Amino acid sequence: MDIIARKPPFSEFIRGGRLRKTSKGLISFAPFLAGASVLALGALLATSSPVQAGTCTQAGTTGMWTCTEAAGSDGSQTITGNANQNIHVTGEAGFGLNVSGAGDAIDVNSVATTGAIDVDLTNNNNITSLYNSININQQGTGAITLATNGTLTSTGPYSAVAISQNGVGGIDLTMDGAVTGGSLGISMLTVAATTGEVKVT
Numbered sequence: 152m153d154i155i156a157r158k159p160p161f162s163e164f165i166r167g168g169r170l171r172k173t174s175k176g177l178i179s180f181a182p183f184l185a186g187a188s189v190l191a192l193g194a195l196l197a198t199s200s201p202v203q204a205g206t207c208t209q210a211g212t213t214g215m216w217t218c219t220e221a222a223g224s225d226g227s228q229t230i231t232g233n234a235n236q237n238i239h240v241t242g243e244a245g246f247g248l249n250v251s252g253a254g255d256a257i258d259v260n261s262v263a264t265t266g267a268i269d270v271d272l273t274n275n276n277n278i279t280s281l282y283n284s285i286n287i288n289q290q291g292t293g294a295i296t297l298a299t300n301g302t303l304t305s306t307g308p309y310s311a312v313a314i315s316q317n318g319v320g321g322i323d324l325t326m327d328g329a330v331t332g333g334s335l336g337i338s339m340l341t342v343a344a345t346t347g348e349v350k351v352t
Contacts, residue, residue, distance in 0.1 A: 205248040207240065207257065216240040218257075222247035222277065227254025232265035237293065239269045242276035247301070249279045255313075256280035259287045267293030267320065273327075276301040283313045284332075294320035294347055300327040310338040321347020 204223035207230060209216050214236035218228065225248045232238045238261060248256040256278045259268060268289055276299065278284040284303040289295050295316055303311040303326075311332040316322050322339060330336040341349065 205246050214238050218242040218246045218272075218276070221245050222249040222279070225250045225256070226252065227280075227282075228257050229254075230257065230259045232259075232261035232268070232291065234262055234264045235266070237266040237269065240271065242272040242274055244274040246272075246274065247277045248284075251281055251306075253282070254280075255283040255286040257285045258283075259285075261289050261291045261293075263290050265289070265291030265293065267296065269296045270298070272297075272299040272301060274301075275328075277304075278302075279304045279306065281305070281307040281309075283309050284311045286313045288315045288317070289320065290317050292318045292320060294323065296323045298325040298327075299330075302329045303331070304329075305332040305334075308333040310335040312337045314339040316341045316345050316347075316349075318342075319344050319346050321345070322349045322351075324351045326351065 204225045205218060205220045205228070207216050207218040207228040212233055214233050216230055216239065218240065227250055228248065230238065230240060238259060240257070240259065250256045259270060261268060268287055270285070270287065272278070278301065282305065284305055285297065287295055287297065295314060297312070297314070305311045309332060311330045312324070314322055314324070314337070316339070322341070324337065326337070337351065339349065
């Protein structure tokens with residue numbers, strides 16, 4: 152895959168320079184940078200608007216996570232469960248991720264006493280990652296529920312959706328959108344203790 156790195160569109164202007172015509176064209180000279188010029192350039196760099204990126208945040212320690220902002224230059228969103236609580240993740244309208252670096256785009260991990268994991272990305276949330284678009288690892292006793300209607304894409308040799316159910320709960324996936332992985336679209340792992348129903352629609 153091609154990765155294109157682009158520099159921010161900064162322009163630097165320095166007062167006090169002069170132009171001299173030579174056989175090779177015009178050459179600009181700036182004998183020194185006055186303090187005002189340095190400050191002006193520093194202000195330009197400091198006030199440049201950052202690119203907005205998708206992010207997931209928890210409300211306190213409630214286990215309720217909300218994902219907001221459009222895809223930009225994104226990092227992996229790691230969601231970790233709290234003891235004796237369910238995990239609920241909601242993607243708001245306009246939320247998306249485009250993760251080109253290391254890590255799954257959305258990585259949900261429970262602890263041994265975590266209850267159910269519920270991930271709701273039904274606001275046309277598009278998730279792209281070099282690794283798994285969505286990875287859910289259930290170490291607790293609850294079920295896993297995932298609902299999406301956007302585009303899920305792994306651009307590397309991974310699955311778009313990877314599910315690991317290491318407890319007794321079931322798996323319920325509702326996928327109403329394109330799911331494309333470098334190896335598999337959806338991969339699921341259960342253990343001998345898993346007694347819940349496994350369903351994909």
